[in-house]
Amino acid sequence: MPSSMPHSTVAVVLGTLCVSLPAVAAPAKPATAWLARPSEAARVARVEAGLKPISLPGEAPTTLSLQRWMALYDVPGLSIAVFDRGSLVWAKGYGVKRAGTEDAVTPDTRFQAASISKPISALATLHHAEANKWSLDEDVNARLVSWKVPENDLTREQKVTLRRILSHSAGLTVHGFRGYAAGQPVPTLLQVLDGAPPANSSPVRVDILPGSQMRYSGGGYTVVQQLLEDQLHRPFARIMQETIIAPLGLKHSTFEQPLPAALAAQAATGTLDGGASVTGDFHVYPERAAAGLWTTPSDLARIAMEVSKAYQGKSRRVLSQAMVKQMLSPQPTGQFGLGFALPGGGRFAHGGGNEGFRCILLADPATGSGVAVMTNSDNGSRLFDRILDAVATEYGWKDFAPKGGRLDETFDLLVRSKGIDAGIAWLQSKPTLQEGDTLSPSLLNEIGYARLNGGKTADALKAFEANVALFPQDANAHDSLGEGYLKAGRKSEAAASYKKSLELDPKNTNAVKVLKELGAVTP
Structure with missing residues (x-):
């Protein structure tokens, strides 16, 4: 079976890289860019020109522009936001919303954030925990009403708690979700939790002793979604709107699934490996807490800057400094805090992959600096390390970008x-x-x-x-x-x-x- 989320990909065989690269069409009109200040224009250009070349065995290094890398990997659209020392310094869109069209990506184009939904959902969960709505360390079944985590010998020994779910150590199953293509019936949340038709995922159950090890679980975040709805008596998308989106002024974000028709013109279309568009443009994800966020890199940057400000004790619009420090502290079972992955160096991050979409967010809470990249392609993640490295080099962020081989x-x-x-x-x-x-x-x-x-x-x-x-x-x-x-x-x-x-x-x-x-x- 697929190692992570399923890829519905179409293979492409190109000519030898150093001999024949794909032709790149002229940039879609109008060119789309937003700069916080004119002085950033030169820095943006240096980032675009500073992508590291790659050498195939026995061949000389080949340097490609960002647009040529996009063409090589069949990435029709890409959007970047860079924030430095607590300010959003630039954001820019590249390519098009849908392969084969001239509808340009802008900084306001919405992409599916996929698994980056999880740490954003964790922020809301921690906000309500801090407001004394519930404890992070109590049995979630004490708070679940519409559905309960089925008991077994493992749960009788150790309980499933919010702290364990948010750090992927609750022993819950279901790594990720495939979503539902256009025309397919979409299950209710309860059907997803029990793996009942028309759900296309397995039941969410405990099969590892809670608290004993880290294992990534989108199923766990689906339990969190049900808990929030049971306790707050509102749909999850509305909870997120009231707790995170409105307070932080995120004008291009929503957890509504399916995406409302009025917002469709602002959305990118997912793209498979090979360049074919996802049937129906994109999949629907009723597992909103795990994979349901539609957003932009600029809004992700605003979220990361708020987390950083709270970490520095300069804001508590969502969480206190003490709670953010808990969120960004490694849990005993692995390299996750409460929602975010912690790649080292004090930084927090998360990536995401839905059908036809790939994205990443990486930030340093001590400096309030970082970058968000979103693409409408299954191959988008193949550009991330190169972009992160170029941004970090330009802004002098030490030991920021991923290191190592390729x-x-x-x-x-x-x-x-x-x-x-x-x-x-x-x-x-x-x-x-x-x-x-x-x-x-x-x-x-x-x-x-x-x-x-x-x-x-x-x-x-x-x-x-x-x-x-x-x-x-x-x-x-x-x-x-x-x-x-x-x-x-x-x-x-x-x-x-x-x-x-x-x-x-x-x-x-x-x-x-x-x-x-x-x-x-x-x-």
Whole structure:
């Protein structure tokens, strides 16, 4: 199965990178930019020109403009906001809202924030906790009314609490959500929590001892959404409007799902790998707390600046300094605070990925500086490190941007430019990894699903088979190989792969389900 959120991608094979790059159309008219002051124009230009080149094995480094990087990765639209020392210094849109059109992205264009919804939802939850509405450390079932976390031996030993949910350590299932395409029935929140039709996700349940380890759970934030609605007796979108959006003056943000028709003209259309638009423009996410925010980089910047001001003791419009410091303190089970990821150096961050959208927010609360980037493409995240590094270099932010190698990026470009065989051969031949590189099963898994969903089943099988060879003890690698074999009509081999996956992970309910459908005996 996909390593994280599913990617409905269409593969693209380009010519050799250093020989033939995609032609880039002239910028859409009108050009769209907003600058806080004219002096920033030169800095914006240096950021755009300062993107690090990349070298393919055996080839000279190639420097590309931001627009050419966007074209290479089929990213039709991108929006950036930079804030420095507590002020929003510039924001700019690039490209178009929908692939194949001339409707330009502006700083006011709304994108799906995906999982960045989680820390924003956490802000509202902590606000109401601080107002003595509830404790972060009590059993959430004491506050849930419409639905309860089902009890089992694990919950009798340790309770599911808000602190644990917000830090992804409550032991709850369901990593992320796929959303619902245009025309599909959309489940209620209770149906999502129980995995009942028409929900396309599994039930939210406890299967790890609460408090024992960190495991990312969008399902947990869906429990938070139900708790807020039960306690405040209002729809979640209205709660967020009253608690966060209105107090912070966020004029281009909403948690309403589906997006109201009146706002559709301001919204970007999601784009799949390969450049095809998402059917119906974008998916609907009833899991609002986990994935439902529509916003702009400028509004994300305003949220991050408010968190920073509260951290510095200069504001308490949403949270006190003491509560923000709790929010930005690592919890015992991992590199998460209460909502935000904590990548080190005192900074807070979160990324997001919905169908056809990728985004990131990274900030330093001590200085009130940071950057937000939003894209309408499944490939948008491939631009993030390069943009963050260029911004940090220009503004002199020390140790701000991600460091380390580009293994996944190089691999992806090799596959795009020279084919799956060349990419796999290079990956298998690497004698050592650079600092920051991580060779994990998700790398080949993601490429495999991009090929599988793009109709290139033979290439997908090559990726999945190489993944199993590199990571023979990874249950998900065998599960994905089984799906590839099934798509190719090789049912006996699919059954063998699913059985191996189930042997390695007895909790793999997907393998059990498929094996039953195949009429195979499960171990």
